[in-house]
Amino acid sequence: MSKLETSLIHEGEQFNTTNSVVAPIYQTSTYFADEDIASFAHAATAPKYPEFYHRHGNPTNSQVAAVIARLEKTEDALVLATGMAAISTAMLAAVQAGDHVIIQYAHYSAVLMFAREFLQQYGVEVSHVDQTDNAAFEKAIRPNTKLIYIETPSNPNLDITDLEFIGKLGRDKGIMTMIDNTFASPINQTPTDYGIDVVVHSATKYLGGHSDLTAGAICGTKDFVEKAWRRSLVLGASLSPFDSWLLLRGLKTLALRVRQINENALTLAQWLTKQPLIQKVNYVGLPSHPQHELAKKQMHGFTGMLCIEVAGDNDAVQFERAQHILNNLNVFSNAVSLGGVESLIAHPASMWGASQTEEQRKKSDITTGLLRISVGIEHIDDLIADFEQAFKKI
Known part of the structure; x- marks a missing residue:
C-alpha cells in the first residue's frame, strides 16, 4: 500500500476514465443508459453506482470517497453535501425508534440539536455523559443501547475521549461506536486503530481546507456505508459535482x-x-x-x-x-x-x-x-x- 501522502494524490484514480491528469467535473444529473436492460437495472440498484443518476453516485464523488476511506483505514466511504448531512445520515443508519444512544455533553452544537429536536422526537432515547469519564459511558449503557457517538477533541472545549476504551467497550457490549473526527483530521488521529466502527467528518473543514466548499463524509465497512447510502437516497443530501471536485483538490495537500x-x-x-x-x-x-x-x-x-x-x-x-x-x-x-x-x-x-x-x-x-x-x-x-x-x- 502506498504511503499516505501518495494516496492523497493517486487513490481512486480508476474512477477517472479519461486521459485528464486532474479528474473532470461530471456536471450532469443523469447518464445515458446501457441498451441492455439488465445492465440498466444493475446501475439503478448497485450502491453508489457512479454513472446512473447523481443522487446515486458520481465518478468524482467515488474518487473522493476512495481517498477518504484510505485516510481513515475503512473499507468504504460516502460523501454528502455537508458535515451534518453525514452525521445525521450515519446516525439514522445506525438506530431506529426504541433504540438508545449515548453521546457526550460536549459536541458540535448542531449535533446536540439533532439529538434533542430529532432523535428524541422520533422515539430514540438519548443519554449525555462526561466524555472525560470512562466509567460514565459504561454506566449509561442500557439493554437497548445501539450507538455510542463521540467527538474528540470536542468542539469547542477540546476535551479528549479515550478511543481505546470506547472501541473495546463497543466491541464487548455489541454496540456500534461512531466518532466525529473533524477537529483532529485523519492526519492527526485514526480512530479505527482503536476499534471505532464508523468515522464521520465535516469535510468542509480540514479535508477541503480552503473554506470554499461544504461537504461531509461517512467512513466504515462496505455494509454500513451501503446502508447509509440507502438512507441518503431518500434524505437527498447529495454532494454537488463541483464541491466534490474542490474536495478532491483540497485533499491533495491535506x-x-x-x-x-x-x-x-x-x-x-x-x-x-x-x-x-x-x-x-x-x-x-x-x-x-x-x-x-x-x-x-x-x-x-x-x-x-x-x-x-x-x-x-x-x-x-x-x-x-x-x-x-x-x-x-x-x-x-x-x-x-x-x-x-x-x-x-x-x-x-x-x-x-x-x-x-x-x-x-x-x-x-x-x-x-x-x-x-x-x-x-x-x-x-x-x-x-x-x-x-x-x-x-x-
Missing part, C-alpha cells in the same frame, strides 16, 4: 497543510500561555491540558484548534475584553468554521447561544470569555504579532 497548522498552533499556544490578558489556554499539545498524556497516546499531531479564556474579574469584563480582541485582530478573521488555510477566531457563547441552553454551555465550559481559534498556515511571526497589537489596544 498532509502538508495539517502539519504546518499543527506547528503553528503549538507555537501560538505556548506564546499565549505567557500573556497576562489570557487566563487559560486550552490546547491538547500543551502539558497543562488535563488530558495531554491521553492525547499523546492516541493522536499523531495536536490539531490546529485551541481555545483561550480572556482574563477578567467577572463575565462582563471578560466579554468586553473578548470583544476588543475580536475587533482588533487583522490576520485572524472573526468567522465561523475552521480547518482552512486562513486563521479564524470565534466567540462560541455568541455563536451557539440560540442552540444551547445555559446548562449545556456550562457543562461544555463555554464561558463569555472563551474564544475558539482555528490556526491557519500563515507565518507564525505574523500570527503572534497580530495578537500582540490587539492586546496593546485593550
Whole structure:
C-alpha cells in the first residue's frame, strides 16, 4: 500500500476514465443508459453506482470517497453535501425508534440539536455523559443501547475521549461506536486503530481546507456505508459535482497543510500561555491540558484548534475584553468554521447561544470569555504579532 501522502494524490484514480491528469467535473444529473436492460437495472440498484443518476453516485464523488476511506483505514466511504448531512445520515443508519444512544455533553452544537429536536422526537432515547469519564459511558449503557457517538477533541472545549476504551467497550457490549473526527483530521488521529466502527467528518473543514466548499463524509465497512447510502437516497443530501471536485483538490495537500497548522498552533499556544490578558489556554499539545498524556497516546499531531479564556474579574469584563480582541485582530478573521488555510477566531457563547441552553454551555465550559481559534498556515511571526497589537489596544 502506498504511503499516505501518495494516496492523497493517486487513490481512486480508476474512477477517472479519461486521459485528464486532474479528474473532470461530471456536471450532469443523469447518464445515458446501457441498451441492455439488465445492465440498466444493475446501475439503478448497485450502491453508489457512479454513472446512473447523481443522487446515486458520481465518478468524482467515488474518487473522493476512495481517498477518504484510505485516510481513515475503512473499507468504504460516502460523501454528502455537508458535515451534518453525514452525521445525521450515519446516525439514522445506525438506530431506529426504541433504540438508545449515548453521546457526550460536549459536541458540535448542531449535533446536540439533532439529538434533542430529532432523535428524541422520533422515539430514540438519548443519554449525555462526561466524555472525560470512562466509567460514565459504561454506566449509561442500557439493554437497548445501539450507538455510542463521540467527538474528540470536542468542539469547542477540546476535551479528549479515550478511543481505546470506547472501541473495546463497543466491541464487548455489541454496540456500534461512531466518532466525529473533524477537529483532529485523519492526519492527526485514526480512530479505527482503536476499534471505532464508523468515522464521520465535516469535510468542509480540514479535508477541503480552503473554506470554499461544504461537504461531509461517512467512513466504515462496505455494509454500513451501503446502508447509509440507502438512507441518503431518500434524505437527498447529495454532494454537488463541483464541491466534490474542490474536495478532491483540497485533499491533495491535506498532509502538508495539517502539519504546518499543527506547528503553528503549538507555537501560538505556548506564546499565549505567557500573556497576562489570557487566563487559560486550552490546547491538547500543551502539558497543562488535563488530558495531554491521553492525547499523546492516541493522536499523531495536536490539531490546529485551541481555545483561550480572556482574563477578567467577572463575565462582563471578560466579554468586553473578548470583544476588543475580536475587533482588533487583522490576520485572524472573526468567522465561523475552521480547518482552512486562513486563521479564524470565534466567540462560541455568541455563536451557539440560540442552540444551547445555559446548562449545556456550562457543562461544555463555554464561558463569555472563551474564544475558539482555528490556526491557519500563515507565518507564525505574523500570527503572534497580530495578537500582540490587539492586546496593546485593550
